[in-house]
Amino acid sequence: xxxxxxxxxxxxxxxxxxxxxxxxxxxxxxxxxxxxxxxxxxxxxxxxxxxxxxxxxxxxxxxxxxxxxxxxxxxxxxxxxxxxxxxxxxxxxxxxxxxxxxxxxxxxxxxxxxxxxxxxxxxxxxxxxxxxxxxxxxxxxxxxxxxxxxxxxxxxxxxxxxxxxxx
Amino acid sequence: xxxxxxxxxxxxxxxxxxxxxxxxxxxxxxxxxxxxxxxxxxxxxxxxxxxxxxxxxxxxxxxxxxxxxxxxxxxxxxxxxxxxxxxxxxxxxxxxxxxxxxxxxxxxxxxxxxxxxxxxxxxxxxxxx
Numbered sequence: 001x002x003x004x005x006x007x008x009x010x011x012x013x014x015x016x017x018x019x020x021x022x023x024x025x026x027x028x029x030x031x032x033x034x035x036x037x038x039x040x041x042x043x044x045x046x047x048x049x050x051x052x053x054x055x056x057x058x059x060x061x062x063x064x065x066x067x068x069x070x071x072x073x074x075x076x077x078x079x080x081x082x083x084x085x086x087x088x089x090x091x092x093x094x095x096x097x098x099x100x101x102x103x104x105x106x107x108x109x110x111x112x113x114x115x116x117x118x119x120x121x122x123x124x125x126x127x128x129x130x131x132x133x134x135x136x137x138x139x140x141x142x143x144x145x146x147x148x149x150x151x152x153x154x155x156x157x158x159x160x161x162x163x164x165x166x167x
Numbered sequence: 168x169x170x171x172x173x174x175x176x177x178x179x180x181x182x183x184x185x186x187x188x189x190x191x192x193x194x195x196x197x198x199x200x201x202x203x204x205x206x207x208x209x210x211x212x213x214x215x216x217x218x219x220x221x222x223x224x225x226x227x228x229x230x231x232x233x234x235x236x237x238x239x240x241x242x243x244x245x246x247x248x249x250x251x252x253x254x255x256x257x258x259x260x261x262x263x264x265x266x267x268x269x270x271x272x273x274x275x276x277x278x279x280x281x282x283x284x285x286x287x288x289x290x291x292x293x294x295x296x
Contacts, residue, residue, distance in 0.1 A: 011233035018241040078260045115275040
């Protein structure tokens with residue numbers, strides 16, 4: 001199994017990155033530019049001295065960066081396609097906001113897994129930002145509901161995560 | 168070092184010839200048996216993935232076929248992506264996310280064993296007198 005994983009991991013990652021950029025062809029510039037900046041910033045961490053001499057570590061780090069980038073970009077694209085097939089109805093948007101916040105919370109609270117932390121926090125944030133942009137077209141009341149919901153989630157997560165620092 | 172160089176050369180040769188075979192065959196099928204160019208390419212991509220997995224013990228062969236499958240599959244998707252129904256795009260992206268999450272969960276955790284394997288080799292212990 002290890003041999004199989006070692007053989008197929010890089011072609012699989014290349015295929016996944018190719019699919020990400022393929023799907024981005026239909027997405028707005030809103031996702032492309034910040035995603036690219038994010039990718040460059042994360043890749044720049046190669047300048048860390050721990051990766052300069054150890055080739056295996058560099059490959060491992062590159063693999064992690066690719067997975068983080070792919071998940072963070074594919075999540076809002078997935079939500080976009082769901083919105084397209086559902087006709088951008090409000091219940092789907094609310095469900096998408098739940099998903100986005102759930103991913104962010106999962107990313108914040110997961111232990112010993114930096115890849116999932118970064119991927120979920122970034123992907124969830126992209127979903128939330130995209131859906132808030134879509135809510136703008138629905139009118140005043142959905143915007144108020146969405147803003148109140150977001151504020152409530154942020155306060156709840158902050159209280160749970162920072163409970164020790166607050167008390 | 169020399170073995171790695173030979174592996175890379177052989178793998179590259181396999182990649183080039185397998186990619187050429189896929190495109191030449193797809194062109195022939197399209198010309199002689201009707202417009203089935205993209206279907207033939209997709210079939211070759213699937214076959215190459217299977218061959219790459221089956222030959223996982225021989226890295227040059229496996230990676231040559233798998234990278235060739237990457238080229239073929241991505242080319243098919245690039246040309247046909249806009250014609251795919253939105254529901255299938257949702258399923259495709261969902262499947263890719265599922266694979267990524269499973270891969271990340273199983274293989275990319277911050278376990279101490281992983282850190283030990285990727286860190287610098289341990290200093291050799293001096294023999295006890």
